Amino acid sequence: MGRRKKEPSSVHRHNIASAAQELFMQKGIDGTSMNEIAQKSGYSKATLYVYFKNKEEIVGLLVLESMEMLYDHISDALEANAYTKERYDNICQALVTYQQEYPFYFRLALSEINIDFTHADFLPEEQETFRVGEKINDKIRCFIQDGIIMGDFRPDIPILTTIFSFWGMMSGLILTAENKQAYIAQEIKISRKDFLSYGFDALYRAIAVRPAD
Amino acid sequence: MGRRKKEPSSVHRHNIASAAQELFMQKGIDGTSMNEIAQKSGYSKATLYVYFKNKEEIVGLLVLESMEMLYDHISDALEANAYTKERYDNICQALVTYQQEYPFYFRLALSEINIDFTHADFLPEEQETFRVGEKINDKIRCFIQDGIIMGDFRPDIPILTTIFSFWGMMSGLILTAENKQAYIAQEIKISRKDFLSYGFDALYRAIAVRPAD
Amino acid sequence: MGRRKKEPSSVHRHNIASAAQELFMQKGIDGTSMNEIAQKSGYSKATLYVYFKNKEEIVGLLVLESMEMLYDHISDALEANAYTKERYDNICQALVTYQQEYPFYFRLALSEINIDFTHADFLPEEQETFRVGEKINDKIRCFIQDGIIMGDFRPDIPILTTIFSFWGMMSGLILTAENKQAYIAQEIKISRKDFLSYGFDALYRAIAVRPAD
Amino acid sequence: MGRRKKEPSSVHRHNIASAAQELFMQKGIDGTSMNEIAQKSGYSKATLYVYFKNKEEIVGLLVLESMEMLYDHISDALEANAYTKERYDNICQALVTYQQEYPFYFRLALSEINIDFTHADFLPEEQETFRVGEKINDKIRCFIQDGIIMGDFRPDIPILTTIFSFWGMMSGLILTAENKQAYIAQEIKISRKDFLSYGFDALYRAIAVRPAD
DNA sequence: CATGAATGAGGCTTCATTCAT
DNA sequence: GATGAATGAAGCCTCATTCAT
Numbered sequence: 001m002g003r004r005k006k007e008p009s010s011v012h013r014h015n016i017a018s019a020a021q022e023l024f025m026q027k028g029i030d031g032t033s034m035n036e037i038a039q040k041s042g043y044s045k046a047t048l049y050v051y052f053k054n055k056e057e058i059v060g061l062l063v064l065e066s067m068e069m070l071y072d073h074i075s076d077a078l079e080a081n082a083y084t085k086e087r088y089d090n091i092c093q094a095l096v097t098y099q100q101e102y103p104f105y106f107r108l109a110l111s112e113i114n115i116d117f118t119h120a121d122f123l124p125e126e127q128e129t130f131r132v133g134e135k136i137n138d139k140i141r142c143f144i145q146d147g148i149i150m151g152d153f154r155p156d157i158p159i160l161t162t163i164f165s166f167w168g169m170m171s172g173l174i175l176t177a178e179n180k181q182a183y184i185a186q187e188i189k190i191s192r193k194d195f196l197s198y199g200f201d202a203l204y205r206a207i208a209v210r211p212a213d
Numbered sequence: 214m215g216r217r218k219k220e221p222s223s224v225h226r227h228n229i230a231s232a233a234q235e236l237f238m239q240k241g242i243d244g245t246s247m248n249e250i251a252q253k254s255g256y257s258k259a260t261l262y263v264y265f266k267n268k269e270e271i272v273g274l275l276v277l278e279s280m281e282m283l284y285d286h287i288s289d290a291l292e293a294n295a296y297t298k299e300r301y302d303n304i305c306q307a308l309v310t311y312q313q314e315y316p317f318y319f320r321l322a323l324s325e326i327n328i329d330f331t332h333a334d335f336l337p338e339e340q341e342t343f344r345v346g347e348k349i350n351d352k353i354r355c356f357i358q359d360g361i362i363m364g365d366f367r368p369d370i371p372i373l374t375t376i377f378s379f380w381g382m383m384s385g386l387i388l389t390a391e392n393k394q395a396y397i398a399q400e401i402k403i404s405r406k407d408f409l410s411y412g413f414d415a416l417y418r419a420i421a422v423r424p425a426d
Numbered sequence: 427m428g429r430r431k432k433e434p435s436s437v438h439r440h441n442i443a444s445a446a447q448e449l450f451m452q453k454g455i456d457g458t459s460m461n462e463i464a465q466k467s468g469y470s471k472a473t474l475y476v477y478f479k480n481k482e483e484i485v486g487l488l489v490l491e492s493m494e495m496l497y498d499h500i501s502d503a504l505e506a507n508a509y510t511k512e513r514y515d516n517i518c519q520a521l522v523t524y525q526q527e528y529p530f531y532f533r534l535a536l537s538e539i540n541i542d543f544t545h546a547d548f549l550p551e552e553q554e555t556f557r558v559g560e561k562i563n564d565k566i567r568c569f570i571q572d573g574i575i576m577g578d579f580r581p582d583i584p585i586l587t588t589i590f591s592f593w594g595m596m597s598g599l600i601l602t603a604e605n606k607q608a609y610i611a612q613e614i615k616i617s618r619k620d621f622l623s624y625g626f627d628a629l630y631r632a633i634a635v636r637p638a639d
Numbered sequence: 640m641g642r643r644k645k646e647p648s649s650v651h652r653h654n655i656a657s658a659a660q661e662l663f664m665q666k667g668i669d670g671t672s673m674n675e676i677a678q679k680s681g682y683s684k685a686t687l688y689v690y691f692k693n694k695e696e697i698v699g700l701l702v703l704e705s706m707e708m709l710y711d712h713i714s715d716a717l718e719a720n721a722y723t724k725e726r727y728d729n730i731c732q733a734l735v736t737y738q739q740e741y742p743f744y745f746r747l748a749l750s751e752i753n754i755d756f757t758h759a760d761f762l763p764e765e766q767e768t769f770r771v772g773e774k775i776n777d778k779i780r781c782f783i784q785d786g787i788i789m790g791d792f793r794p795d796i797p798i799l800t801t802i803f804s805f806w807g808m809m810s811g812l813i814l815t816a817e818n819k820q821a822y823i824a825q826e827i828k829i830s831r832k833d834f835l836s837y838g839f840d841a842l843y844r845a846i847a848v849r850p851a852d
Numbered sequence: 853c854a855t856g857a858a859t860g861a862g863g864c865t866t867c868a869t870t871c872a873t
Numbered sequence: 874g875a876t877g878a879a880t881g882a883a884g885c886c887t888c889a890t891t892c893a894t
Contacts, residue, residue, distance in 0.1 A: 030243035030244065033889080034889060035887090035888075044856075046857090046892090049890070049891080054890075055889070161401055161411050162411075164389060164396075165411055168385040168386040168388060168390070169383075169385050169416070170382075170385070171385045172383070172384045172388065173381040173382050173385065174381075176377060176380060177381070180377060183377075184377060187373065188371075188373040190371075190374055195377070198374050198375075199378040202416065202419035203382070203415065206416070206418055206419060207415070246864085247863075248862085248863080257879065258865090258881090259879070259880050260878080260879055261865095262866075263879070267864075268864075456669035459867060460867075460869080470876045470877075471868090471876085472871085472877075474869095475870080476874065476876090480869075481869095584829075586826065587833075587837050590823060590834070591812055591838040593815060594811040594812040594815025594816070595808035595811050597811045597815075598809070598811015598812065599807040599811065600807075606807075609803075610803060614797075614800055614803065621800060621803070624801075628804070628808075628845035628846070629841065631845055632845060648857095673884075673886080674883085674884080674885090682858085684886090685858070685859050685887080686857080688887075689856095689857070693886075855893100856894090857891100858892085859889105859890090860888105862886105862887090862888085864884105865883105865885090866882105866883085866884075866885105867880105867881105868882095869879105869882105870880085871876105871878090871879085872878090872879105873876085
């Protein structure tokens with residue numbers, strides 16, 4: 001291969017991680033070889049190791065990138081609207097969109113790779129990922145507090161507990177909509193959108209001042 | 214190794230699958246080698262292949278076994294009590310217990326391996342697994358219908374949608390309690406039990422006739 | 427499996443060897459597992475080792491058996507007729523038939539497993555095989571001597587040299603007819619029978635008193 | 640192991656195939672493991688897979704290489720001399736030399752691996768092998784036609800039939816000379832050279848205009 | 853910087869063979 | 874005698890990673 005133009009290192013990192021992401025999505029992390037990543041990204045296998053210490057670091061960057069995108073999605077969702085319910089719906093939509101765009105990392109974020117400080121291996125990327133996670137939490141916290149102030153959410157709800165339990169329940173709902181897709185369509189005969197709305201609304205009522213139904 | 218006592222074949226299968234389960238849990242399916250399964254189960258690697266055609270078949274049995282246990286857990290939960298809320302709590306508890314006992318398959322059931330008819334590969338074990346899944350659905354359906362009849366659940370709730378969305382949300386909640394364990398304990402300073410109750414109750418209210426709060 | 431009726435050991439040996447033969451023919455010796463032989467023969471894998479010390483011994487018996495059949499074929503061919511050319515044709519036909527019936531052992535006899543006293547491993551079966559080979563040679567020697575006496579073969583031909591070179595050439599011809607079957611049919615447009623006759627006749631003329639053409 | 644000097648890839652392929660050839664010769668294809676090939680060739684096992692997709696491909700290259708050498712041997716044999724009998728003897732000698740140099744592939748060419756269009760798997764190497772086989776046939780065809788024109792061969796001989804039957808018979812003869820070597824020397828007390836000449840001459844007479852005896 | 857080349861380690865699976873019953 | 878059960882050894886192949894250039 002000819003040498004390529006001098007580009008900032010981060011561009012190459014992104015190119016590689018990007019190719020990896022698609023493959024991971026299709027075949028899982030373990031199911032994807034560095035060889036395949038090399039081929040898909042157009043770099044040589046050895047070059048991968050110029051930009052990443054190892055496979056794990058690729059995953060790390062990917063998780064960080066996806067976490068940042070999630071942050072952006074959620075930020076946007078919150079800034080756009082004034083009414084609490086609308087903002088809530090926007091957050092839900094942001095999550096759904098995010099899952100559709102980065103199904104692989106949505107799953108990761110939910111379960112597999114655990115980004116809490118327990119097993120902080122302290123790779124720089126992981127630290128950063130954690131930080132972004134905190135920023136997301138903050139955003140949500142503000143949103144809930146705003147909602148309380150605006151009289152839309154019950155004033156007695158435990159904020160942190162709500163954030164985490166909702167995060168879990170929403171993720172589970174979205175994942176189910178994804179995984180049981182065919183089943184839901186054929187057996188329940190309901191659109192994915194309605195299926196999701198049903199769940200999101202149920203959750204909203206749980207913290208709303210008066211059942212908004 | 215010495216020969217071992219004559220035991221019915223199913224015992225060996227269970228021994229092996231059991232060892233596999235623990236390893237899968239710790240390191241994932243792909244991350245676990247047949248070598249490790251052999252060592253942990255106390256059989257020789259070759260013997261594994263006497264009892265299972267290949268690694269995949271071990272996973273298959275495990276999924277089936279765990280699905281059956283889930284069915285038992287849920288059956289018990291439903292038969293034990295008369296009051297709808299109690300029965301609901303029992304189901305929740307059954308799921309939590311199940312997740313604690315078979316964390317790996319709880320995860321599977323939620324996401325990766327898809328037990329709907331979409332990708333019915335028709336391995337006998339997989340077929341059976343699907344059937345058990347259906348039995349579980351039926352149980353839940355009856356429970357909800359009973360709840361409606363007893364006047365505890367709103368009569369207009371869409372039953373199938375509720376089953377699937379609740380399944381997703383509950384799984385997500387339980388998984389979060391598991392994965393963010395340390396975070397929840399240290400940051401929110403709330404017990405896992407309370408964390409889970411908060412979520413389960415929120416969901417209950419969503420279908421209960423009158424907010425039980 | 428239930429025990430089977432008491433049969434002379436040789437019957438079981440034959441059953442097993444027989445099953446092995448078919449498999450060897452289809453998939454080669456190395457390509458055939460004891461497992462497959464066990465299944466095909468209807469005995470358990472362990473029982474194979476009651477009747478044969480190991481896989482090699484099965485091959486040994488098979489070679490012996492096939493050598494004996496070849497002897498029978500050739501004996502019959504020689505005793506049937508009076509005229510030299512007829513007897514010659516019969517021998518050729520015997521070889522062809524033998525190759526069709528035992529393609530695998532025809533090949534062995536020609537090349538792979540070498541039954542000359544050089545590498546006499548002195549397994550009883552191999553010794554016996556060698557002895558049968560000698561008996562075949564004797565038969566042919568007599569045939570040639572008869573032919574000379576009858577004035578059909580040139581009196582000066584070197585008998586042993588003729589036996590061995592003819593054995594080689596005939597085998598090679600037959601094998602080619604078998605292996606290039608499709609090619610011969612499609613490209614040369616000649617029947618296998620005619621193809622073989624052409625070669626056999628050429629060889630006959632080489633030792634006949636007057637070109638019989 | 641240290642890295643080795645930069646050599647064109649084909650050199651490595653040849654090195655590996657060459658080592659494989661010797662082993663195949665001694666122990667057969669199935670009897671030879673990639674491990675052994677690695678050791679004998681001085682490369683690591685993994686490196687074998689850099690240069691060959693799998694074991695089969697090694698065989699493929701070997702067959703092709705040997706086929707090409709055979710072509711060269713025969714080409715040389717034909718171009719060297721003017722008299723038909725001399726050219727015939729040269730061809731025979733070429734075959735003998737070839738068998739001595741590549742005993743393993745001589746055997747293959749004769750029997751096992753079938754290079755006719757029947758089972759054209761269409762691997763590039765196999766296609767090429769087939770093509771070379773055709774070139775050899777052409778050379779021989781020309782030789783026979785020349786012989787007829789020069790009045791040395793009978794004008795009525797069926798050319799293709801002759802080519803194939805002679806190829807079979809000659810191969811069989813050469814193989815017998817090889818396999819029964821010890822036997823021939825000790826029992827017949829004749830040199831291999833004379834043994835072969837006897838057979839080749841017999842075949843020559845079968846197509847020569849007048850028995851050259 | 854970029855990479856072709858090389859490889860140790862290890863994965864899954866199969867097999868011939870043994871042994872206690 | 875017959876076999877179910879068990880296994881050490883080995884086979885093919887893949888992979889993440891390193892290093893010299």
